[in-house]
Amino acid sequence: PCRMRFLADENLDLSVIRRLRDAGHEVVAVAEMEPGISDELVLASANSLAATLITGDKDFGELAFRRSLVHCGVLLVRLAGLHPEAKAEILVRVIAGHGPELVGAFVVVSPGMVRIRRATLE
Numbered sequence: 001p002c003r004m005r006f007l008a009d010e011n012l013d014l015s016v017i018r019r020l021r022d023a024g025h026e027v028v029a030v031a032e033m034e035p036g037i038s039d040e041l042v043l044a045s046a047n048s049l050a051a052t053l054i055t056g057d058k059d060f061g062e063l064a065f066r067r068s069l070v071h072c073g074v075l076l077v078r079l080a081g082l083h084p085e086a087k088a089e090i091l092v093r094v095i096a097g098h099g100p101e102l103v104g105a106f107v108v109v110s111p112g113m114v115r116i117r118r119a120t121l122e
Contacts (some may be wrong), residue, residue: 002099007046009055010035019088024072028070047072052102078110
């Protein structure tokens with residue numbers, strides 16, 4: 001299995017972070033380092049760690065695409081209403097199935113669907 005490095009945004013459940021760590025992934029959590037930092041700083045932190053950002057915040061789509069901020073990958077979790085353990089299992093499966101494809105891509109994970117959008121080079 002592909003071991004990956006992630007930065008977990010503050011809106012990610014602690015149980016999801018623990019499950020990803022249990023699956024062998026390196027997960028740095030914003031809540032454990034600098035709670036309350038701006039989205040731009042969260043993205044900069046992910047970049048400095050060469051980590052894919054996992055977030056539930058749609059604003060990162062704005063930063064990644066409209067403002068073309070460089071990123072090592074953004075995994076947008078759209079699993080509202082699911083129990084944290086269910087979210088965790090879905091994420092573990094998505095990462096196991098798509099690992100390397102996630103790096104540098106903007107990925108939306110919603111119930112029953114994974115959309116991977118590669119950054120376009122101009």
